[in-house]
Amino acid sequence: MAATCAAALVVALMMVSWAAVLAAASLDTSPVPFQAGFMPLFGGDNLVRSPDGRSVRLKLDRRTGSGFVSKSAYHHGYFSASIKLPDDHTAGVVVAFYLSNGDVFPRNHDEVDFELLGNRRGHEWRVQTNIYGNGSTSRGREERYLLPFDPTLRHHAYAVAWTPTAIVFYIDGTPIREVVRVPAMAGDFPSKPMSVYATIWDGSAWATEGGRYKVDYAHAPFAADFSKLVLSGCPAAVGVGGGGGGARCAVAVMTAEFAVMTPAKRAAMRRFRRRHLLYTVCHDRVRYNGTVLPECDDADGSERDDFHRWGESKRVSHSRRGYRQPQQLQREDKDAAGGRPSTWPIGSLRAD
Numbered sequence: 605m606a607a608t609c610a611a612a613l614v615v616a617l618m619m620v621s622w623a624a625v626l627a628a629a630s631l632d633t634s635p636v637p638f639q640a641g642f643m644p645l646f647g648g649d650n651l652v653r654s655p656d657g658r659s660v661r662l663k664l665d666r667r668t669g670s671g672f673v674s675k676s677a678y679h680h681g682y683f684s685a686s687i688k689l690p691d692d693h694t695a696g697v698v699v700a701f702y703l704s705n706g707d708v709f710p711r712n713h714d715e716v717d718f719e720l721l722g723n724r725r726g727h728e729w730r731v732q733t734n735i736y737g738n739g740s741t742s743r744g745r746e747e748r749y750l751l752p753f754d755p756t757l758r759h760h761a762y763a764v765a766w767t768p769t770a771i772v773f774y775i776d777g778t779p780i781r782e783v784v785r786v787p788a789m790a791g792d793f794p795s796k797p798m799s800v801y802a803t804i805w806d807g808s809a810w811a812t813e814g815g816r817y818k819v820d821y822a823h824a825p826f827a828a829d830f831s832k833l834v835l836s837g838c839p840a841a842v843g844v845g846g847g848g849g850g851a852r853c854a855v856a857v858m859t860a861e862f863a864v865m866t867p868a869k870r871a872a873m874r875r876f877r878r879r880h881l882l883y884t885v886c887h888d889r890v891r892y893n894g895t896v897l898p899e900c901d902d903a904d905g906s907e908r909d910d911f912h913r914w915g916e917s918k919r920v921s922h923s924r925r926g927y928r929q930p931q932q933l934q935r936e937d938k939d940a941a942g943g944r945p946s947t948w949p950i951g952s953l954r955a956d
């Protein structure tokens with residue numbers, strides 16, 4: 605009996621792993637050239653492609669910001685960009701990497717955001733994540749974090765894994781936030797196809813200390829460099845009915861490595877959050893009148909004591925000055941990046 609069970613288990617496991625292998629084979633998480641997956645959105649010549657077509661610089665100056673968008677919309681998938689942020693005085697500057705369908709559904713759009721918020725000279729960039737579903741803009745689901753590195757020295761990967769059951773935000777392969785879909789979220793969980801966007805813009809009204817510090821154009825242009833663009837999703841055009849292609853792709857997304865939260869990944873996420881999470885809507889008891897959003901569960905209670913009742917961390921402070929990395933390390937970091945100059949040689953760039 606036990607032997608039969610074991611044999612059945614082995615067969616079942618083999619089937620599962622074969623399914624996973626077959627499914628995974630259909631999802632390619634390697635970076636695509638800009639032209640293959642994206643097109644300019646706004647900003648004219650403030651969007652500059654690298655000579656090899658694999659990287660893009662987005663600039664913000666007095667005239668305009670800039671941005672690009674994926675050519676396709678996707679129904680779930682994994683989307684990543686390696687971004688190097690402008691340094692020096694960047695108060696009010698917002699660099700965003702996000703999914704949205706606001707152009708198709710202006711009244712009930714879905715959105716999944718990474719927003720990188722600039723700061724005054726010597727103060728750290730902060731990262732904000734957020735989601736909206738079906739126009740739930742009155743229920744912001746923000747979290748804010750400090751970064752464990754200086755994001756202006758080299759590229760770091762910011763990624764979103766979006767499946768029918770969860771959304772996971774990653775920085776450099778470390779999960780930093782997991783939003784698990786629960787029935788009570790209803791339409792608030794993003795569920796319609798979205799396009800992938802990257803933009804730089806003037807967020808003077810709110811980005812830095814609630815709008816206290818505005819963009820200072822004496823420091824313009826502000827340039828954010830994007831590379832290693834990954835579009836690993838189910839193109840919306842395939843449709844869920846379309847010969848099973850959509851359903852197969854959804855399975856591929858749900859079984860892919862980026863979607864599976866192993867115990868090791870959960871531990872890494874907890875570590876990151878203990879050290880870098882500044883604010884989370886999930887511990888904010890003031891904002892929504894004493895209630896918390898339905899997906900917020902701190903099952904093991906490991907985070908609760910670390911937060912004030914308005915959601916701000918007691919452990920992590922945004923008044924800390926500068927980056928913790930000593931200067932020496934920063935220099936080594938720069939060298940390790942291949943001696944690449946911090947600004948591209950302008951002569952070799954071409955704006956299309």
Ligand SMILES: *[C@@H]1O[C@H](CO)[C@@H](O)[C@H](O)[C@H]1NC(C)=O
Nearest residue numbers: 711712737738739790791792
């Ligand atoms: C999404 O919004 C539309 C329009 O407001 C509404 O008709 C629909 O029922 C909503 N869907 C969900 C799942 O809440």
Ligand SMILES: *[C@@H]1O[C@H](CO)[C@@H](O)[C@H](O)[C@H]1NC(C)=O
Nearest residue numbers: 742889890891892893894895
């Ligand atoms: C907030 O909670 C108070 C006390 O429970 C209640 O009287 C009030 O109507 C609530 N306000 C909203 C906007 O839900």
